[in-house]
Amino acid sequence: MTKQKLVLIGNGMAGVRCLDEILKLEPNRFEVTVFGSENHPNYDRIQLSKVLQGDTEIADITLNDWDWYKKNNILLYTGETVVSIDTEKQVIYSDKNREVEYDKLIMATGSVPFILPIPGSDKKGVTAFRNIEDCEQMIEYSKEYKRAAVIGGGLLGLEAARGLLNLGMEVDVIHLADYLMERQLDEAAANLLQKELEEQGMNFLLRKQTQEIIGENRVEGLRFSDGDEIKADLVVMAVGIKANTKLAVESGIPVNRGIIVNDYMETEIPNVYAVGECAEHREVVYGLVAPLYEQGKALAGKICEVEVKPYEGTILSTKLKVSGVDVFSAGEINEDDNTKAIKEFNEWEGTYKKVLIRDEKISGAVLFGNTKEGNKLLSLINQSAPISEYLDTENGEDSGLSFVASLPNEEIICGCNGVTKGDIVNAIETQGLTNIEEVKGCTSASRSCGGCKPLVADLLELTLGDEFSKSNQKEAICSCTTLSRDEVVESIREMNLTSTKEVMNVLGWNTVGGCSKCKPALNYYLGMINPLEYEDEKESRFVNERLHGNIQKDGTFSVVPRMYGGVTNPDQLRKIADVADKYNVPLLKVTGGQRIDMFGIEKDDLPKVWADLDMPSGYAYGKTLRTVKTCVGESFCRFGTQDSIGLGVTLEKKLERINTPHKFKMAVSACPRNCAESGIKDLGVVGVDGGWQIYVGGNGGTDLRAADLLCKVKTDEEVIEITGAYFQYYRETGIYMERTSKWVERMGLDTIKAVIENEENRSELNQRLDEAISITQEPWKAVRESETIQNELYQKVKIPAIVK
Known part of the structure; x- marks a missing residue:
């Protein structure tokens, strides 16, 4: 039987997803022949903001990827645009003089960004935020300007603004509406x-209408209808999109x-179909992913002559992260005289x-x-459910399992990838899937934002019943592999793998060279x-670790020399002051970790700054021990019962520069008054009568967590031994980040x-820690500052000399 010729115009998410559905049927x-104007295979446009932000x-x-097209015998022309269609002869023509006949034609030309028709919109430095090339252009501009x-305070504009902040630019967001x-x-x-978002560094100009982009050959600023002006080197238009119908x-x-x-x-033209953002269905043009995927299923069934549910429209919903903040909306969002509302606001x-x-x-x-x-x-909104149904679930009369059980098979679970409950359940039953990672690999559910993982887990438990094991719900270290952290670590040990490339090749990574998430891990x-x-691969580290400084929102860096236990001396302070004068450091800030942070240092000056300081780095950028915060202790404080500075300095000297899964903060307080905040640190030590209490697992950040009491000991030596074992156990079993x-x-x-209390375990963990300590070296000249002077300082206040 001769195959029919199917041509797809547009290599985006909607068109290729429709092709995928056709291939299944x-x-x-x-x-199949596909034309794509961009020079890339099909990619997730929703995740472009993560590329711009540097997260992926x-x-x-x-x-x-390219192999998918080859495997499915799809002829793909990238960087080639269809310029005309002869619908009578059923032939398309491209801008490279290519003619291709079709029996069926799918138009998935997507949308184009709306560029404000204002003076100066054609100047150099004006861009949209719609594709990979736009991202690359903004990244290049950030290196010089x-x-x-950003004109537009909708989702796209805010994501662009977040990315530009990450690139070190100052960002104004201009929005016409009130909010x-x-x-x-x-x-x-x-x-x-x-x-x-203001706390993240964005500046907002609301109720502002841009009248003109000013500058000669390139952008220099914006002028608004009220006469106000601002300076700008780059203007990003994010005011909306329109269907590409040309x-x-x-x-x-x-x-x-x-x-x-x-x-x-x-x-209305025979054998011509349209899907995605270019299509208008019942007078509605959709720009979200879920409706486009539903359209693709209806079209696939029609084109394959299979009975399928027609597409009847979608209630619009949005569930996403905006610059790290979770937001969701669906259906009506504003009240009127005929609505009532249930509202809850938790300011804390x-x-x-x-x-x-x-x-x-x-x-x-x-x-x-x-x-x-x-x-x-x-x-519930889709079902026009009575409010009593929601209130019942609020009162605990509905569990997660009963909720997913009540959903119809056509209910979309993963909005980012258009995966329904039926898709997931069928995959679990027919493919023998037992965990979320396997479901993701098979169906793409939770592949993008991950917000549907709880529902996927519920569906696994509902479908597998007694065979479901929560302990089996492994999480892959990234999308390049289905292997979990434990599986990767075990394979490295068993196979004696020695480099990141070897790990990727031997363990079958599906992305050549890995990604920004798995390489540092x-x-x-x-x-x-x-x-x-093992020889550390500097190219696999995050940029802050490679440059030994924390990048700031203006593109400069901050440098933090180490001050053991928060104790300093005139020699250190003179060095810092001299460097600050020499390099015009605009801000010196005493940190919460009892050190001095030097802000506003140019990237090219970082090596010279460290050389002039001639002090160890405080690793304020590293996945390692950051600080050991101390109070003044028994030598000065009338409440102090222990030598907190001496113990804190000893611990910091011992553990500095050792890599850990994430940053590690410590504190030593001389008494239960806890002035060093030991109760919210990764490891905190508190002096009590006759000994020390050791607390673990605290966090003073966004996810505030009080530390748990690990044990109570009598001597400094016991604190050092137990801290070392705990530190190494975290190193060996923690997931990176x-x-x-x-x-x-x-x-x-x-x-x-149980592990730490076992004497044999403690000994072995400390031995392995000592091995790691024995080979750690500073990336620059590792000269500890004038230790004779500093030891003399400690002797004057009856504090033991620093242990070398």
Whole structure:
């Protein structure tokens, strides 16, 4: 049987997802040709902001790599645009003079960014934020220029602004409306979001209409309709998108705001279909992912002549992270005279919830800060459920399992990738899947933002029943592999793997060269397992660690010399003052870790600054011991019962420069008054009559956690021994980028206690720690500052000399 010729115009998410559905139904029915204007295979446009922000790389957001096209016998033309269609002869023509006949044609031309028609919009330095090339252009500009203006306070604009902040630029966000994201959030949630983003460094100009982009050949600033002006080197237009219908219009295919289609995505022209952001269905053009995937399923069924549910429209919902903040909205978001609302606002936790009710039924919802109820609320909104159903679940009459059991099979669980409950359950049953990572690999559910993981876990438990094991719910270290941290570490040990490239090749990484998430993790695990043999791969480290400074929002760096136990002397202070004068350091700040932070140092000056300081780094940028905070102790304080400075300095000298899964902070307080805040540190020591208490797993950051009491000991030597064993046990069992607060909860305090209390375990852990200590070297000249002078200082106050 001769295959029909299927041509897809557009290599984006909607079109390729439709192809995927067609291949599932009829893998051998069509000879498929795809045209894509970009020079890349199909990628997740939603994740572009993460590329701009530096959290991931282009390879990480690729949905279908080059091999996928080859494996499915798809002829792909990238960097080539279809310029005309002869719908009578059924032939398309490209800008490279290529002619291709078709039996079926799918138009998935997507959308184009809306560029404000104002004077200066054609100047150099004006860009949209729509594709990989836009990201690359902004990254290049950030290397030379420092001030950016983002026009548009919607989702796209805020994500662009966050990325530009990460690139070291100062960012103004200009928005015409009274508050941010007015299409997705109500004013209360938007105000909370604005406050959070301002704390991150964004500056907002609301109720401002841009009148002109000023400058000669390139951007120099913006002028507003009220006469105000601001300076800018880069202008990002993020004011919206419009359906890309140019080709359809020129080819005689009926268009309104989008290409007009019916419930099976058919246009009025025979054998021509449209899907995604370019299509207009029942007078609505959709820009979110879930509706586009639903459209793709309807179209795939129609084109394969399989009975399928027609596409009847979608209630719009948004569940996403905006610059690290969780937000959700669905249905109606603003009240009127005929609605009532359930509202909850927790100022301490920074969460907000509003559920709208119309005619006793749930009509909409807005969530900020905590979006766990998002899927449940969306389902109830889709069903026009009475408010009593929601109130019943609020009162505990519905569990997670009963909720997912009540969902129909066509309910979308993963909005980012359009994966339904039926897709997941079928994969679990037919493929023998037993954990979230296997479901992700098979169905792509939770592949993008990960917000649906709890629902996927519930579906696994519901489907597998007694065979479900919570302990089997491993998490892959990144999207490049399905292997968990434990599996990777075990393989490195068993196979004696010696480099990140070897690990990736031997263990079958699906992304050549890995990604920004797994490369530093593998580098850490290899160094932790073989400290005497492994040579640290600097290129696998984060930029702050490579440059030995913390990058700031203006693109400069901060430098933190180490001050053991927070104790300093005139010699150190003179060095810091001299360097500050020499390099015009604009800010010297005493940190919470009792050190001096030098802000505003240029990247090129970092090596010279460290050479002139001639002091060890405080590793304020490292995944290692940061600080050991101390109080003044018994030598000066009338309440102090122990020598907190002496013990703190000894611990800091012992453990500095040793790599850990995440940053590690310590404190030593001389009495239960706890002036060094030992109760919220990764490890805190508190002096009591006759000895010391050791606390672990504390966190004073965003996820505040009080430390747990690990044990009580009598001597400094016991503190040092137990701290070393605990420190090494965390090194050996922690997941890279996992703070001890999360590690303690995952491992269980009783398990950790049992390991540390065993004398043989303690001895072996300290031996392995000593091996790591024996080979650590400073990346610059490791001269400890004038130790004779500092030891003399300690002797004067009856504090033991620093242990070398």
